[in-house]
Amino acid sequence: MSRPIFDTVAILGLGLIGSSLAHGLRDKGLASRVVGYDASEDVRGRAKALGFCDEIAATPEAAVATADLVILSMPVGAAGAAAKAIAGALKPGVVVTDVGGVKAAVIAKVEAALPEDIAFVPGHPIAGTEHSGPEAGFGSLFEGRWAILTPSERTTDEALQQVSDLWHGLGSDVEIMTPEHHDLVLATTSHLPHLIAFNIVGTAADMEEVTRSEVIKFSAGGFRDFTRIAASDPVMWRDIFLNNKEAVLEMLGRFSEDLAALQRMIRWEDGDALQDLFTRTRAIRRGIIEAGQETEAPDFGRRGAGDTGGPKSDS
């Protein structure tokens, strides 16, 4: 798998995902040459200094001019405009793919902008961290994770195979599904969890009777787990909610209904129903650990929280 799959690869958007792709392609010999571009001049400068691309181009058109594969890895709200910017500069036979967390809306916008004879392979790696920017990337990010591809009418069999090979080369397994199904699955496993995490962190921050310092000090009781995903990039997440509105609102409705039932169990002190629910939820984690998608170590195997200073003495 470690022969180059594409000759020249252009990556547009050099944040966490774009820079991880650049590292991974190079570490694994999957491309002969990687050209990077980012809308931010500051990011372009930092990416050049970090050196994970062979070249940093000054414009999107220059970045894609010689590319055999173009990877769109900017926030999904910017993908349509990015496709428009490169449409006239693409080489014949080029494959375009993306990594956006939403598929149906992005496909509509990107395909409206690209010439009809360009093969587009919509994709989404289920891998990430709460950090963003070009410094956050690392080549092993996609190892042992899933990449979802959601072919559209513009996806040729050959391009699908090549992009699939690329993800395999990066250490991922590949799953194929429709864009609509992707958007519903991810609303469940990613968008709703993020929404809830953003919300609970906001709620805690707004308490008057409990100080911010108390929330921070006693966060090891559970709260700190939520703060990780609530620290993810604000623009990326704004765009995901705006572009997967229907599925997110549907999941949110279900969540709120279930929460109302749970509230009722507490109000009426229905201990048996509470215990039943809490027993059922335990089993799901076991499944995730057995599927190799989670560590078995207690507390995520967290380390160093206490080492890096520890709580301040109370004296």
Place this chain on the structure above:
Amino acid sequence: MSRPIFDTVAILGLGLIGSSLAHGLRDKGLASRVVGYDASEDVRGRAKALGFCDEIAATPEAAVATADLVILSMPVGAAGAAAKAIAGALKPGVVVTDVGGVKAAVIAKVEAALPEDIAFVPGHPIAGTEHSGPEAGFGSLFEGRWAILTPSERTTDEALQQVSDLWHGLGSDVEIMTPEHHDLVLATTSHLPHLIAFNIVGTAADMEEVTRSEVIKFSAGGFRDFTRIAASDPVMWRDIFLNNKEAVLEMLGRFSEDLAALQRMIRWEDGDALQDLFTRTRAIRRGIIEAGQETEAPDFGRRGAGDTGGPKSDS
């Protein structure tokens, strides 16, 4: 700090917290002798085999008969009955303490059961993992964490000092507050997060259009973070919600109000408001990391999720 603070310590309830206390007291030389008891015969047998106590008593009365400190470390719903069972067997001058996640309700029940001249020091270590049972314990669990003590009318200054010294000896810092304030702070930093985690895992498990196997496979998108705390002990959590009902319902009300506002932002596509909220929540995590209560490593420094088999090939 490593001279014995108490001669004989009795620990009632030998699950995660009780066994961690036994390990910690021994590792750090904080007690001359540790006697353990658990309501479950099976757990008593496993604890004996694990050997973290000097003696496993067959009854609660026998466990406390020679004790200078008694630690109640069973689920909070069982603490009142446990206090009743030992009330007649306590040595004069003994100190009783507990580790329960709720304070006001537990104090009322325990103090109604104990003789009036027995010093009681209500306590709660803000430390734990999602695992339970005697095998889950380890002596460093409390290092770098906070222990909260919530003195009541039955708490003597001397007993408070001794129990405080004990927690310091286990590596914790100690904070003193009223039981009512504790219950509100913990409703925010622990009980509400657990409730929400149980709920979201339940909601995802009940989807018809998304299979259980898809939820598991693509959980790295955020969902898996919630499954950790939703895997905590069902009885312990049932008891916490039943015993801290008012504060939990109050927090739940605030959470739901905020969620309704967030839902509205998505429905009306108010991107600026979304981005503002997501930017605000990011800052809180920074505070938690700086306070030494969380690791800075991406993804909690998770390791081995991919190593232990990785996702099944899609072929």
